[in-house]
Structure formats: structure tokens, C-alpha cells
Amino acid sequence: MTSIFSQAEELFPYTQNLRRDFHRHPELGFQEHRTAEIIVRELSKLEDMVIQDGIAGTGVVGTLKGGKPGRVILLRFDMDALPVEENTGVDYSSENEGLMHACGHDGHLAIGLTTARLLHEGRENLPGTIKFVFQPAEEGLGGAVAMIKEGILSDPVPEVALALHLWNEKPLGWIGITDGPMMSASETFQVEITGKGGHGGKPHESIDPIVAAAGIINVLQSIVSREIPPLDSGVITVSSIHGGEAHNVVPEQVILSGTIRSFTEETRDLLLKRFHEVVEQTSAAYLCRARITIEDISPAVNNDPKIAAVLRQTAGELFPQAVIDQGYRTMASEDMAFMMQEIPGCYCLIGSADSERGLDAKHHQPEFNFDERALTQGVALLVSAVQDLLKD
Ligand SMILES: [Zn+2]
Numbered sequence: 001m002t003s004i005f006s007q008a009e010e011l012f013p014y015t016q017n018l019r020r021d022f023h024r025h026p027e028l029g030f031q032e033h034r035t036a037e038i039i040v041r042e043l044s045k046l047e048d049m050v051i052q053d054g055i056a057g058t059g060v061v062g063t064l065k066g067g068k069p070g071r072v073i074l075l076r077f078d079m080d081a082l083p084v085e086e087n088t089g090v091d092y093s094s095e096n097e098g099l100m101h102a103c104g105h106d107g108h109l110a111i112g113l114t115t116a117r118l119l120h121e122g123r124e125n126l127p128g129t130i131k132f133v134f135q136p137a138e139e140g141l142g143g144a145v146a147m148i149k150e151g152i153l154s155d156p157v158p159e160v161a162l163a164l165h166l167w168n169e170k171p172l173g174w175i176g177i178t179d180g181p182m183m184s185a186s187e188t189f190q191v192e193i194t195g196k197g198g199h200g201g202k203p204h205e206s207i208d209p210i211v212a213a214a215g216i217i218n219v220l221q222s223i224v225s226r227e228i229p230p231l232d233s234g235v236i237t238v239s240s241i242h243g244g245e246a247h248n249v250v251p252e253q254v255i256l257s258g259t260i261r262s263f264t265e266e267t268r269d270l271l272l273k274r275f276h277e278v279v280e281q282t283s284a285a286y287l288c289r290a291r292i293t294i295e296d297i298s299p300a301v302n303n304d305p306k307i308a309a310v311l312r313q314t315a316g317e318l319f320p321q322a323v324i325d326q327g328y329r330t331m332a333s334e335d336m337a338f339m340m341q342e343i344p345g346c347y348c349l350i351g352s353a354d355s356e357r358g359l360d361a362k363h364h365q366p367e368f369n370f371d372e373r374a375l376t377q378g379v380a381l382l383v384s385a386v387q388d389l390l391k392d
């Protein structure tokens with residue numbers, strides 16, 4: 001065990017208290033007012049930390065200058081919870097009905113504040129500046145873009161951007177630091193298929209958008225299975241279908257929605273082009289009209305291989321027993337990708353599941369909870385990574 005890990009371990013009660021406090025009081029994206037107050041309260045305890053709050057509504061940035069000049073590193077932590085009714089049974093369960101920290105962002109906040117405390121303690125010897133970015137609304141609501149618009153990537157301009165996610169898909173002791181694209185680009189779509197309503201017993205007098213929707217959904221399945229090279233990856237998921245009210249009425253309209261995911265620009269362009277063609281032409285074949293709305297949620301998270309290599313080295317020295325995975329990819333998406341489009345960086349995953357203790361529910365499930373020892377690992381990794389990157 002290195003001394004940084006021991007320092008992080010000593011602060012575990014602080015980290016755990018914060019995490020459980022955030023967990024009790026989850027707030028949805030752009031509504032993280034109490035969360036922001038706690039962040040400001042904790043950062044204010046650190047002398048010389050320059051704090052800006054109210055960025056993109058509830059975002060907070062703390063800037064810490066080291067004792068020597070050097071590079072600027074941005075560390076980003078997400079703040080928002082989800083509209084999930086908690087079912088973990090823990091004594092620090094959510095007190096806000098219908099809301100839950102079911103993705104682990106409560107843990108990220110606690111890691112962020114503890115990391116700030118430790119880097120602050122050693123700031124005299126730090127050659128550079130650290131920007132601690134606490135970002136609202138990561139869960140598909142546009143928090144990263146809103147913060148970028150308010151100028152967080154300037155004055156000073158960060159040269160490296162780091163972030164992490166507790167990762168319940170993998171056990172404690174697993175750390176994912178991948179080269180290149182590791183989380184997918186994500187678009188959402190909505191398709192309105194319009195036919196002509198009429199009597200269910202006289203279908204020839206109407207144009208049936210339900211049959212058209214069935215056809216469209218079927219043809220969409222062959223884009224990924226038949227047009228994407230087998231060693232590449234892509235997803236088109238139709239996740240909702242709404243239309244019709246009565247057993248004897250052909251409805252006027254059916255609405256489909258879902259998500260499109262990919263890792264590379266090339267695949268993304270192909271999926272979007274073919275999605276439009278299939279929806280429009282299949283609708284036309286069924287005499288219906290289609291109106292497509294695509295919303296760009298985030299690009300792929302693309303790790304800079306040089307920075308990823310430094311982090312793998314850091315992690316290997318800190319956690320000699322850990323499994324460090326350099327090839328892991330996931331079809332989850334993450335709006336940190338927008339910051340990493342502007343600034344080279346690395347996004348790490350910290351295995352946090354513990355199946356023996358029943359802490360292995362997946363992210364966004366009502367039973368989601370993680371092994372809190374992963375918090376200390378996250379803190380130690382970020383503190384060491386900042387030190388190692390500034391040394392270079
Ligand atoms: Zn999530």
C-alpha cells in the first residue's frame with residue numbers, strides 16, 4: 001500500500017459520510033441545489049480554493065493553484081440522481097420520494113471532494129493547477145454542454161481532462177482504463193408514423209400506422225445485423241411504441257422512440273443514414289408518412305492513449321493486486337465526451353460490485369448499491385494520477 005492510498009483510507013469516514021448524505025438527498029439534473037450547497041461548503045474549507053457556483057444553474061467549479069507553475073488538469077464529477085424509487089433497504093436510503101442516486105454519482109461527488117482535500121493538503125509541491133468541475137445533469141440532460149457554454153474550458157484552459165465512474169458491471173479490484181473509444185456515442189430518436197384513422201372492422205378505408213410500425217421495427221433490426229462489420233459495434237433499440245386506444249379503431253398515428261449507439265464516426269454516420277432511409281421508405285411502402293426527430297445526446301468517450309498509459313501505470317503502482325483492463329468498452333454513454341472532444345483526457349471505470357454482499361445490482365436499478373471501498377480507490381487513483389501527470 002502506498003502512502004497516497006493510506007491517506008485516502010484515513011479519510012474514508014469523511015468520504016463515506018458525504019456519500020451517504022448525498023445518497024439520502026438525491027436531486028434530478030439541473031435541480032441539484034442542496035448538492036451544490038454541500039459542495040461549496042466543503043470546498044470553502046480549503047484555503048485558496050477559488051470557487052465559482054451557479055454555473056449552468058447548479059454547477060460548481062473549484063480551482064486550486066499548486067505551489068509551482070505547470071499544466072492545468074480538469075477533474076469532472078457528476079451530480080445528478082435519477083427518477084427511480086429506491087429499493088435497497090439501507091438506512092441511508094433516499095428521503096426524496098421517487099428519486100434515487102441509482103448510478104453512483106453520490107459516490108463520484110464524495111470522491112471529488114475527498115480528492116480536492118488531499119490535493120489541497122499537498123498543494124505546495126504541486127506543479128500546476130487543478131480545476132474540480134462538479135457538473136449537473138449528466139443523465140442525458142445536457143449538463144456538460146451547458147457548462148462548456150458557460151466557459152469552464154477557458155481561463156485557465158485545461159490541458160488534460162479526467163473523470164471516472166464507479167462500475168457495478170465489474171467487481172471491486174477491477175479497473176478499466178481503455179485506449180481510444182470506450183463509451184458509445186448516443187442519439188435518441190422519435191418517429192411519428194401517420195396514416196389515416198378509421199373503423200377497425202373496415203381496414204381498407206384507413207391507412208394503418210400500426211402495421212407500418214411493425215414493418216419498420218422489423219427492417220431496422222437488419223441494419224446492425226447485416227450492414228455493420230461483425231467486428232465493429234452498433235445498436236438501434238426501439239424502446240417505446242405508442243398508438244391506438246380502442247379495439248375497433250385504426251389509429252391515425254403511432255409514435256416510436258429509442259436510441260442509436262456507436263463507437264466510431266463512420267459507424268454513427270452509417271447508422272443514422274440507414275435509419276432515415278429505412279423509416280422513410282418503409283413508411284412509404286405502407287402508404288404512411290414518417291417524421292423523424294433525432295437528438296444528439298453525446299459523442300463517444302474517446303480516451304487519449306498517452307494519458308491512458310500514464311493512468312494505467314499509476315493504477316498498477318497503487319493497486320498491484322488489481323485487474324487493470326485496457327480493452328473494456330461499453331454501450332453506455334456519457335456526456336463527459338463533450339469535454340473530451342475539446343481536451344485530451346481519460347475516463348476510468350472503477351469496479352464497485354461485491355456479489356457476496358449483494359452489492360451487484362446494475363446501474364439505474366432500484367436495488368443499485370456499491371462497495372464503498374471503491375470510493376477510496378477512486379480517490380487514490382485521481383490524486384496519484386494528477387501528481388503523475390503534472391510531473392511529466
Ligand atoms: Zn446513469
Ligand SMILES: [Zn+2]
Nearest residue numbers: 103104105165
Ligand atoms: Zn452515471
